[in-house]
Amino acid sequence: MKILFLMRFWPYFGGGETVTRLLISEFLRRGYEMYVAYWWDRSENRVYLDKDKILKFKMKVPSPSSTNDIPSSCYETVFLQLADLIDKHNIDIVINQWWPYEIFKNSLKIPLISCHHLSVMKKESNYVKKVYHHIFPRRFYAKAFEKLNGLYKVSDALVFLAHSYQCEFEKYTPSFDKEKKTFFIHNPSTYSGDTTMCTDKKKEILFVGRIYENHKKVSRLLYVWKNLLDLGYLDWKLKIIGDGPDLEKVKLLSGRLNLCNIEFLGSKDPYEDYLTASIFVLTSQVEGWPMTIVEAQHFGAVPVVMNNFSALNEMLSNHSGVIVDSSDPQKMALEIAKLIEDKKKMALYSQNAIRQSKLYEVSKICDDWDDLIKKIIRKFNENHLL
Helix, strand or coil: EEEEECCCCEECHHHHHHHHHHHHHHHHHCEEEEEEEEEEEEEECCCCHHHHHHHHECCCCCCCCCCCCCHHHHHHHHHHHHHHHHHHHHEEEECCCCCCHHCCCCCCCCCEEEEECCCCCCCCCCCHHHHHHHHHHHHHHHHHHHHHHHHHHHHEEEEEEEEEEEEEEEECCCCCCCCCCCCCCCCCCCCCCCCCCCCCCEEEEECCCCCCHHCCCCCHHHHHHHHHCCCCCCEEEEEEECCCCCCCHHHHHHHCCCCCCEEEEEEECHHHHHCCHHHHHHHHCCCCCCCCHHHHHHCCCEEEECCCCCCCCHHHHCCCCCEECCCCCHHHHHHHHHHHHHHHHHHHHHHHHHHHHHHHCHHHHHHHHHHHHHHHHHHHHHHHHH
């Protein structure tokens, strides 16, 4: 089978690229031929496995905009390049990770699976917006649903990251046909292997992610840390791993708050830091299926996460993490303090987290993708024989 992934950046940028590389490696192991069509190079001088086994095709597009998109005037040209690639290499199915639905106004003549990488409905912290959202959900999310409805119409399957996201879309969107085309598949874990003996935990709290305030709200984390220091946890350390457009702003805020015991480690492999961290924190306003939560669980670092996306209940089920039902840094600090003081609970949640992470091993997630791909190809062929 020949599978083509559609990307904006390749091979590195964020979680979507990481997931795609993991899936491609597993598909190659299963004997499939893998192709990637992408817009822009983003190598970061790193080496990734199987790079020589993947056929890569860089589309002719302008340089990335501030929103990492291409102008709509390029859509037809990109489609023609894609159609030519599919025809020349006899591609069996296309998996669209990032491309806008408007590119596919004409049929590709083979099955198209599109993926949505974020939550469907963002939880609002502003009271007025929260009330408005509750009363007029379709109006509040009009732009988001316009994109999703567009993907739904042009695709043979629309894949969400969690069952809750699939349900949200189906609840607020009228059906376009009698056949259900929505599915959900979780992101796989980046790491593998047995970590049940991760016992060398230190008094460390860890954040791993892109320093992008609009989504990750790392400034909230600094206020959480300030509250913990005020509570007397001066023997603990906060480690922040990641880079992004707001890194300098976050560092300046740290200075203004006179924070101590905090390390900004930049972009690096967090493997060693996961091994020693006792707690992993996430204060995001917007997420999809954060791979860093699954990574932290794999190493027994207990996730403590603000409840701003519905998939969180699936991710932290079976007492494998702490959900903070507030975006208030003080309340999150108190929840972390409770966990620190209750060593039995910390140990229990750590072991539960490791068990939970095994649900997301790449081979299991790839099984789900394998089943879906075969199902969609079979249905596509049946429909086109009629």
